[in-house]
Amino acid sequence: MKDIEKQLPLILIDNVDFTYPNGTKALRNINLKIDNKELIGIMGKNGAGKTTLIRTLNGLIRPTNGAIYLYGENIASKSIATLSKKVGVIFQNPLHQLFSNSVKDEIEFSLKSFEFTKEEIQNKTNEILKEFNLEKYRNRSPLNLSGGEAKKLALASIICRDPDIIVFDEPTLGQDGREIEFLINLIKNKRKKGKTIIIVTHNIEFANEHIPRTILMADGLILADGPTEKVLGNQILVEKASLILPQTHQLNLALKKSGIQCPNDLFSKDKLINFIRDFIKNKTSEIVEGND
Amino acid sequence: MTLIEYKNFYYRYKGNEEYALNNINLKIEDNKFILLCGETGSGKTTLIRCMNGLIPQFYSGFYRGSVEVAGKDTTITAIADLSTEVGIVFQNPENQLVAMNVEHEIAFGLENLGIESGEISKKIKEVTKITEIEHLLNKAPFELSGGEQQRVAIASILVLEPKIIVLDEPTALLDPYMAKKIIELLKEIQIEKQITILISEHRLDLILPYADELILMKDGNLIEHDNSNKIINGINFQTLRLNKPVIYSIFNQLKEEKLFNQYIPASISKVINYLKGL
DSSP: OHHHHHHOOSEEEEEEEEEOTTSOEEEEEEEEEEOTTOEEEEEEOTTSSHHHHHHHHTTSSOOSEEEEEETTEEGGGSOHHHHHHHEEEEOSOGGGTOOSSSHHHHHHHHHHTSSOOHHHHHHHHHHHHHHTTOGGGTTSOGGGSOHHHHHHHHHHHHHTTOOSEEEEESTTTTOOHHHHHHHHHHHHHHHHTTOEEEEEOOOHHHHHHHOSEEEEEETTEEEEEEEHHHHTTOHHHHHHTTOOOOHHHHHHHHHHHTTOOOOSOOOSHHHHHHHHHHHHHHHHHHHHHHHO | OEEEEEEEEEEEETTOSSOSEEEEEEEEESSOEEEEEESTTSSHHHHHHTTTTHHHHTSOEEEEEEEEETTEETTTSOHHHHHTTEEEEOSOGGGTOOSSSHHHHHHHHHHHTTOOHHHHHHHHHHHHHHTTOGGGTTSOGGGSOHHHHHHHHHHHHHTTOOSEEEEESTTTTSOHHHHHHHHHHHHHHHHHHTOEEEEEOSOHHHHGGGOSEEEEEETTEEEEEEEHHHHHTSHHHHHSOOOOOHHHHHHHHHHHTTSOOSOOOSSHHHHHHHHHHO
16 A cells, blocks of 8 residues: 555545445446546446445545545545545536525635635635626526526536545536536646546547547446546447447448548547548549549 | 317425416427427426326326326326326436336236236237347346346336336436437337337437437426427527437538538438538
8 A cells, every 4th residue: 555655646546345234236346547637438338336336435425335535534534524624516406405585695605615615615705606697596496497598507516625535427418518518628727737637428529539548337346447438449348338439430430441541549539521522622632633 | 189288387396485487388299209308307207107107196286187097087096097008217216117027027017917927928928029128128127237227127118018108218328339329219119119209318429320300408498399300400400408419400500500401410321421411
């Protein structure tokens, strides 16, 4: 263990098992190292253990076996309140975490549990409502927000505390392009500020385009852990995790199958645009030459 | 044949100042696979709730204009009567499944219609075969996975033989593999039964290859309804902030660079056909 402590990864999950009281093994022998400032995706089918895994990070779930280290310190003896200062978890269903009378109260309540002065709370509340475009709903009940706005408020109520590690559970679920753009910009900003971000998602296209490292889970086990384009490009693993190949990978495969000569790694939108652009230009110049 | 017709229809929920639907004029025809899309809050779910009378009969609010289903006025026809014309499947099937086991769940609607038991068994056999849930008949709905529950919800609608099945984000809670399977299943059902299927869905990459028509909504207005090729290549689709498929983004960009001047392909096989044909 000393060696591991020397390396001091931000999060170290060491041989973690978790079994629910009814006997369901939700996590089996999980080993994971997450470095400071990483952006990491966790994917897999419903019931694979993804949500259980992120719940271990702020102490909502305590491992049955194994240990979790945050900045090299075992979190077993730390309270949820202490851990929540470092790890902010935004759950899938915002209604599970919103309960105040107004949007403003929701943010203030979230800040009050931490050691901020009254003035700081007011300033931070105003700042975050502005950043999240929620000012106009300041006095509205969270229950009267649309699904997208409620999701934003749940997010704001965690982000306002400025945790080092931000964990999202299905942030793109039911969100349209505009809301996903907002999320992408938020993630970019937080990464610039040195935050570590963990995202549980089913959204393959989102992961493929924006998340550099992906962990694939099935039946409580980690199936794969590596660069997203590689992990999501492995058809056998992807199907085992009840996912499908990203459209970029599907198109790359279809190009190869059709006999069109192309590189084997057209795994991003930009690479495909460049390839198809050159392909069209070549073909059209052939025609021009032919006419000559 | 027109199955559903909205005429100058406005709707506002009680307690809200803004209209959720503004002057909707829409005709839904038979034997089509239709995708309903728009940003969140654009009125998709409200539009769907009008199709079997839930609006205005169940939700309180104010309306103007009319919605007719198979010629029946939805404001006065009993929801149960309209349900034999239009079957609706909502996002979370758990809310819709009530019986002790799958067989009873599927039989429930038919029993209410007073159909005799031999006929019921025959129909159940047919729809469970199509939806591939024959092995689940004796299971309780809560024992099933999300994908299985969604199949049961679809089977219990399909068995009533409506002329139109409407699904409001049916794959939102499913993993991608299951989502793809469900959408492929719906397309098969649509072709085999020659009915209309209308789906509101955020995963455009999965559904665009199959859609005959698109309905675009924005801020409670129906801004375009046409065949899907035409809409995908139009300015409205381009400007709405939807989750557009990667192949759309690729060809949209090449179009802007004036390297491509045809219809943007809606599926990977169409991309390949285009490139091979150059």
